[in-house]
Amino acid sequence: MAAVILPFERPVAELIDKVRKLRALAASDPRFEPELARLEEKTNRLARELFADLSAIQKVQLSRHANRPYTLDYVKRLFTDWVELKGDRRYAEDAAVIGGLAKFHGRSVVVIGHQKGRGTKENLKRNFGMPHPEGYRKAIRLYEMADRFGLPILTFIDTPGAYPGIGAEERGQSEAIGAALGAMARASVPIVATIIGEGGSGGALALGVANRVLVMEFACYSVITPEGCAAILWKDGSRADEAAAQLKITAPDLLQLGVVDAIVEEPTGGAHQDHDDAAVRLDRALWSTLTSLDELRDEELVEDRYRRFRALGAYLA
């Protein structure tokens, strides 16, 4: 994986790289350890300072970072006994959504996530993580399977949005997303969703009707892309930074609005700097969230999910 460095993260990224090299040296020569400790301390401090002041649009850029862990990067670190399941039984297999069965801390679960690609070839296969209706219909099939067999559902959200194309419209993109929301709403099993990168509108929500929703520290969740919002409001997509700030799409905003239930802290410099560490952190949060739902049974889970979404909104009565 070629390292991509965004301009604003360069000072931190360079230090992290030095730490990594020094750590390799210290592994064989303990004399490097004091220097390593000093450098790690400095890196963490600088990263904290720099990342505390990131603007909304910079967090959007991090959420789209080319080196960010994608769903399959988490799948291989969080789960064992992974068995991928493919196809919607209607029209096609959509590689922009992956799904399957796996063991999570020894418990069988259904896993569904958007999947972006690395590099041109894989991105074409994955359609840059933008599903067609088939992707959502595969998800529906798996939500219903999970419901039938009493398996918890863990979803991973990471999409710019559902694909806006001719074939997608011909085959009912709207219906597919609406039906996915319905299938999630009625599943009588625990559902935990995690926004790991980009949460792009309805195409993201089709994996997001969960009992609990987690968000990675530098992931975003929005009704429209900042670029799209700026284009509509000001006929000027280059004002995406202003739109991003207005839309309140960063993890702390989402927590404050009640749209997510918890933020999962990322490793120093962001999840893309250390996939293993990011996965360890998510593993802890996911497991404690999933087990917190253990007391709820069947219809109680449906009711819990209903009440969660029923309460979202701001109006004057």
Add this chain to the structure above:
Amino acid sequence: MVWPEKNALSLDASEKQSIGAGVFRLCDGCGQTLDAAALAAAFEVCPECGQHHRLSAEGWRRLMLDGGELSAWDAHLMPGDPLRFSDGKGYKDRVRAAQRKSGSDEAVEIGRGRIAGRAIGYGAFVFDFMGGSMGSVVGEKIARLFERAGEEELPVVLLSASGGARMQEGILSLMQMAKCVAALERFRKKRLPFVSVLRHPTTGGVAASFAFLGDVNIAEPKALIGFAGPRVIENTIRQTLPQGFQRAEFLLDHGMVDAILSRREMKEHIAALLGHLADGARRRA
């Protein structure tokens, strides 16, 4: 038939082209000069070519409900400003301007009415209010429509016309999609019918939540219906879209709606549908 771009998203050009101080109107379909009062009396359907122009919330009530009577539910819900959103002009100001322009407090009205004597839960979007966009109030009202109709054991007829989720309420608007569909799922469990009418235009978050989930889906002639707006698709695929793309007739051809109905036959047809579906429920009980 070629759809000129200037009319692609709006069927109300006739209002802009009004001449003779509202006495005459030009039809968007055939360009004929029409008597404005006669057009209004025909529920905005051109007597010459059948073109459907935009119909007000009041017009929809008169068209669909016995006596045009709606006993409104939850009309007191007003939008907040959770994001303190401003695009140069504040969201609260935008809401006030929309209320003045549309004569409605929000982008949907719900309540109880009758279709051919049968009591129903009724909902109709007000497109003139911020493009019928769905924010917290719209989502809350639609959820309450399904909840209350479920409690009172009424079928639901919901007439959508919306550009989608309301940007100015950000992520909370997106959450309304989940809220409405979850409420619909509960309503369904009571085995009560939901008839979804897709008016011009129905796109974005309204299309991609409850609008396609009717037991029966009905579209208005030539209505623009789809997930993504045509311009978004053109910009993505960098091609000109085929003629009639995302129009009601296209949706019918692709199996997404059961029928395209003109306003002249809409009420009678829906009354017949509800009669059939209620007959089954009666036999089971």
